[in-house]
Amino acid sequence: MKDIISVKDIDIAGKSVFIRCDFNVPMDDFLNITDDRRIISALPTIKYCLDQGCKIVLASHLGRPKNGFEEKYSLKPVAKRLSFVLHQDVIFANDVIGIDAKEKVKNLKQGEILLLENLRFEKGETKNDEALAKALSEYAEVYVNDAFGVCHRAHSSVEAITKFYDEDSKSAGFLLQKEIDFAEKLIKKPARPFVAVVGGSKVSGKLQALTNLLPRVDKLVIGGGMAFTFLKALGENIGNSLLEEDLIDEALAILKKGKELGVKIYLPVDVVAAQTFSPDSAVKFVTAQEIPAGWMGLDIGPATTRLFKLAIADAQTIWWNGPMGVFEMDKFSKGSIKMSHYIAESHATTVVGGGDTADVAKRAGDDEEMTFISTGGGASLELIEGKELPGVKPLRKKDYE
Ligand code: AMP
Secondary structure (H helix, E strand, C coil), X not given: CCCECECCCCCCCCCEEXXXXXXXXXXXXXXXXXCCHHHHHHHHHHHHHHHCCCEEEEECCCCCCCCCCCHHHCCHHHHHHHHHHHCCCXXXXXXXXXXXXXXXXXHCCCCCEEXXXXXXXXXXXXXXXXXXXXXXXXXXXXXXXXXXXXXCCCCCCCCHHHHHCCXXXXXXXXXXXXXXXXHXXXXXXXXXXXXXXXXXXXXXXXXXXXXXXXXXXXXXXXXXXXXXXXXXXXXXXXXXXXXCHHHHHHHHHHHHHHHHHCCEEECCCEEEEECCCCCCCCEEEEEHHHCCCCCEEEEECHHHHHHHHHHHCCCCEEEEECCCCCCCCHHHCHHHHHHHHHHHHCCCEEEEECHHHHHHHHHCCCCCCCCEECCCHHHHHHHHCXXXXXXXXXHECCCCC
């Protein structure tokens, strides 16, 4: 495996630097930023570049605008928040490669920061357009990618742009480096016992990750909607619970393979069931063998949370991806919240992946206790699946094997 070029490996002192960040932050209806974790995570690289006396051009996407500029996708509130947390002015460009941005880049001085408007206001961004990439590359002598959340996408500011920089002038930022280090350590040399706790809605979304992880873990704990396809595969009646019928055979194959490999696989033994997918429906606590017809399991039950607690008790490494139930509704959030507490309280190295799972940890008040919370859901899953990310590949050292 080739090593990643770090921002510390290249000479950036006094140079102009383009940093691709992931400022795709959630906002409320009034365009207030509701969670600035992604902005805070970008600070180490930005501060390092400031200390090196660089001129800094920051770029990011926000949401999925379809047709150019839309107020609700503007990065203006991000410039404000960034300026607040850095205690320094952040100049904002009203376009990406338009007159305003070009003028402001030209006038940028060392120690100053410019944030471009949302990259996706340019149609070429998601098409990996070379002309856009070239225009962006003309803004700076050095390219730094710190946008882990989009590294699984071949987009102009992530992939195409790297072609305009040689090995001495492109690198990964500290956040990207950290994300990759954690994922690679997990895959290659986890401290044992290594327990993967997976949940969320579907087996299909995590099948590849489960397949790649199975030979590497000691235990696999399965909760959430995806558990029901496994329970069905074992012959249980799951009522109206979430089921991917076409994946029953795959689920059975995973259980069988787990047995062959000596991996202990844990499934829910009881569930919180309801007749409708609604916060005010009546609920029942039933064993996994007794889900009544017409009812569906929407959270793991109290016996399961105790079982899962025991299963992770001796873990040295825990990878957690996916909520244990429909955590968005209070009634069905207890299983996920409790699992979050147990994982946070453990003495293991705890790596949390996926936006929903990070939300659960935050709601449970456990986010500070986790060893590492990944900032990118899709990208972190693809790393665990063993894939090379298009945004990371061009940043690997060529002479390092
Ligand atoms: P994913 O994006 O696959 O990680 O799935 C996250 C979603 O799974 C969340 O929105 C949860 O509400 C949902 N989920 C978790 N458990 C269940 C369940 N038992 N039934 C239906 N949906 C679930």
